[in-house]
Amino acid sequence: MVDGLDSRTAQIYGPIVERLEQVEERLHGISDVKTPFLPDLLDYVFRTQGKRVRPAITLLASQFHPHDHDQPVTMATAVELLHMATLIHDDTVDNSPLRRGKATVSDVWGKDVAVLLGDYVFATSATFVCDTENVRVIRRFSETIMQLSSGELLEFFNTNNWRQSRDDYNNRIYRKTASLFHTAAESGAILSGAPEETVQALEGYGYNIGMAFQIVDDILDVQGSAEEIGKPVGNDLLQGVLTLPTIMLLERYPDGNPVKELFARGRNGSGDQLKTVLEMIQNSEIIEDCYDVVGDHCRKAARSLESLDDIPARASLLMLSEYIMERTH
Amino acid sequence: MVDGLDSRTAQIYGPIVERLEQVEERLHGISDVKTPFLPDLLDYVFRTQGKRVRPAITLLASQFHPHDHDQPVTMATAVELLHMATLIHDDTVDNSPLRRGKATVSDVWGKDVAVLLGDYVFATSATFVCDTENVRVIRRFSETIMQLSSGELLEFFNTNNWRQSRDDYNNRIYRKTASLFHTAAESGAILSGAPEETVQALEGYGYNIGMAFQIVDDILDVQGSAEEIGKPVGNDLLQGVLTLPTIMLLERYPDGNPVKELFARGRNGSGDQLKTVLEMIQNSEIIEDCYDVVGDHCRKAARSLESLDDIPARASLLMLSEYIMERTH
Numbered sequence: 001m002v003d004g005l006d007s008r009t010a011q012i013y014g015p016i017v018e019r020l021e022q023v024e025e026r027l028h029g030i031s032d033v034k035t036p037f038l039p040d041l042l043d044y045v046f047r048t049q050g051k052r053v054r055p056a057i058t059l060l061a062s063q064f065h066p067h068d069h070d071q072p073v074t075m076a077t078a079v080e081l082l083h084m085a086t087l088i089h090d091d092t093v094d095n096s097p098l099r100r101g102k103a104t105v106s107d108v109w110g111k112d113v114a115v116l117l118g119d120y121v122f123a124t125s126a127t128f129v130c131d132t133e134n135v136r137v138i139r140r141f142s143e144t145i146m147q148l149s150s151g152e153l154l155e156f157f158n159t160n161n162w163r164q165s166r167d168d169y170n171n172r173i174y175r176k177t178a179s180l181f182h183t184a185a186e187s188g189a190i191l192s193g194a195p196e197e198t199v200q201a202l203e204g205y206g207y208n209i210g211m212a213f214q215i216v217d218d219i220l221d222v223q224g225s226a227e228e229i230g231k232p233v234g235n236d237l238l239q240g241v242l243t244l245p246t247i248m249l250l251e252r253y254p255d256g257n258p259v260k261e262l263f264a265r266g267r268n269g270s271g272d273q274l275k276t277v278l279e280m281i282q283n284s285e286i287i288e289d290c291y292d293v294v295g296d297h298c299r300k301a302a303r304s305l306e307s308l309d310d311i312p313a314r315a316s317l318l319m320l321s322e323y324i325m326e327r328t329h
Numbered sequence: 330m331v332d333g334l335d336s337r338t339a340q341i342y343g344p345i346v347e348r349l350e351q352v353e354e355r356l357h358g359i360s361d362v363k364t365p366f367l368p369d370l371l372d373y374v375f376r377t378q379g380k381r382v383r384p385a386i387t388l389l390a391s392q393f394h395p396h397d398h399d400q401p402v403t404m405a406t407a408v409e410l411l412h413m414a415t416l417i418h419d420d421t422v423d424n425s426p427l428r429r430g431k432a433t434v435s436d437v438w439g440k441d442v443a444v445l446l447g448d449y450v451f452a453t454s455a456t457f458v459c460d461t462e463n464v465r466v467i468r469r470f471s472e473t474i475m476q477l478s479s480g481e482l483l484e485f486f487n488t489n490n491w492r493q494s495r496d497d498y499n500n501r502i503y504r505k506t507a508s509l510f511h512t513a514a515e516s517g518a519i520l521s522g523a524p525e526e527t528v529q530a531l532e533g534y535g536y537n538i539g540m541a542f543q544i545v546d547d548i549l550d551v552q553g554s555a556e557e558i559g560k561p562v563g564n565d566l567l568q569g570v571l572t573l574p575t576i577m578l579l580e581r582y583p584d585g586n587p588v589k590e591l592f593a594r595g596r597n598g599s600g601d602q603l604k605t606v607l608e609m610i611q612n613s614e615i616i617e618d619c620y621d622v623v624g625d626h627c628r629k630a631a632r633s634l635e636s637l638d639d640i641p642a643r644a645s646l647l648m649l650s651e652y653i654m655e656r657t658h
Contacts, residue, residue, distance in 0.1 A: 116481045117478075120478040127472060141455075142455035145448065
């Protein structure tokens with residue numbers, strides 16, 4: 001059983017719970033290598049239990065067409081591995097000491113090991129994709145790694161740049177977050193042998209749910225308490241990352257906006273300035289407006305599913321979009 | 330034309346010079362992306378002109394069977410891109426300020442950009458491999474990335490460990506260096522549609538030439554002058570990396586060997602200790618013995634080619650093995 005799921009997640013994962021368990025077994029099987037040092041590192045990474053949202057999407061998206069069950073399980077494993085590899089490198093770049101309350105690889109073994117271990121996990125994910133022997137899926141997977149890394153590069157080079165449009169923002173969050181949700185859904189559909197309309201419907205779902213996921217992350221950063229989201233509030237602002245709430249604040253107050261001052265000072269920005277920005281956001285309707293954008297994406301995700309058969313997996317995908325919208329961490 | 334080749338390399342590359350030019354064009358085409366910031370970074374990486382030994386091996390290995398020329402060119406591009414991605418991450422891990430006399434990505438833009446750009450170049454190499462649509466080759470490529478990164482991890486965790494056997498050493502250098510030569514040769518043969526005996530013959534060639542390449546690197550580190558190899562002499566010893574000459578020194582003088590003292594002190598090792606170790610190696614027959622091992626690999630590489638047709642590409646592969654053995658930087 002995938003540990004640590006709340007009852008709602010368990011309900012959503014109902015139609016695929018056994019296959020998700022197979023994903024879990026394959027993930028743990030990866031640590032079983034003879035190379036010295038590697039098993040300990042891999043065990044450490046795989047012991048950090050995530051919610052497995054992305055592999056669940058792959059498995060749910062594969063349910064709309066009768067198929068050999070093995071391939072979507074293999075692909076779901078690859079999707080989770082790619083997510084893990086990305087986290088290892090992201091935590092390295094961000095100097096994050098903690099991930100889900102546990103010390104990051106970079107913090108325990110240093111940046112150098114994190115770079116190489118991330119590469120190893122990237123490559124492992126690619127070998128799983130190769131096991132599907134589906135060249136379309138393999139190619140999409142490679143392109144997704146390009147999108148994820150270029151999204152992170154865009155974020156890095158736009159640090160403290162408040163002159164980013166909503167288009168820039170959408171492009172950036174598609175690459176760094178939504179592209180993997182998109183690929184997770186699309187590849188599940190392709191590997192089930194579903195017809196092209198079904199594949200496209202599920203792609204639309206994956207895209208929109210991925211965009212919604214990132215915007216909720218952005219909202220939680222300016223709204224939640226440190227306890228709820230497991231990291232300090234205003235973290236993005238302090239790191240100079242422009243998020244949707246901040247873009248909306250800049251749109252409303254183009255002159256003398258404290259975000260400009262905060263970004264101009266970079267890492268020397270004061271707690272008082274951060275507090276001012278957060279209060280301005282919290283005292284406006286910006287958070288509601290952001291949730292409207294999230295709601296739009298979730299409605300579009302739901303609309304994408306309308307043409308599909310009304311099976312339990314469809315109900316699960318709908319519940320998942322609501323769950324993502326309402327999540328508090 | 331591939332710039333900067335000496336007359337001997339130009340002769341070796343004779344049978345494939347036009348295709349190597351196509352590889353060059355494809356490499357430069359990669360910088361032509363609309364994503365902000367990326368073109369400058371990629372241009373910087375691709376402007377560093379290497380000798381293109383690995384893609385040349387792929388192209389030469391494809392000559393033994395009539396085939397569509399496009400696929401080996403695509404694969405050769407992927408092989409060079411993978412090599413470049415590896416260098417970007419290795420220079421990051423090693424804190425190298427220079428590569429071929431030019432500042433490294435890590436030195437110019439920082440480690441974080443180097444991590445993400447390396448990921449992007451890895452992923453780009455994978456999309457080229459996908460263009461071959463050959464699942465066997467794609468899988469070998471993913472496995473090669475696992476070997477390269479695990480080889481680097483083995484090196485990292487064995488820093489200052491003098492208790493490594495020759496088997497440990499061979500395993501490590503196969504992963505970190507020879508695996509890519511192996512894959513370069515094997516994939517060229519597979520994509521030409523050559524029969525399995527030809528593929529295996531070229532695999533044997535790639536394996537042995539790759540091992541020889543790394544051992545020559547090890548020899549140059551204890552033998553050459555700083556001017557010849559473009560980095561300080563004894564660099565591996567100072568970094569705590571055990572190489573074949575050092576293993577041979579430990580085998581000859583198991584008691585009170587200054588390598589143990591040098592490694593025990595790590596980065597605090599003195600120049601005098603390093604000088605003692607280098608003089609002991611240079612005043613013994615160790616360098617000749619190392620060249621004997623290189624010679625063994627080159628002879629095995631040549632023997633692998635005996636069953637193949639006597640075409641210009643075969644002569645080139647033989648010349649290449651001699652060139653690798655005699656190189657001085």
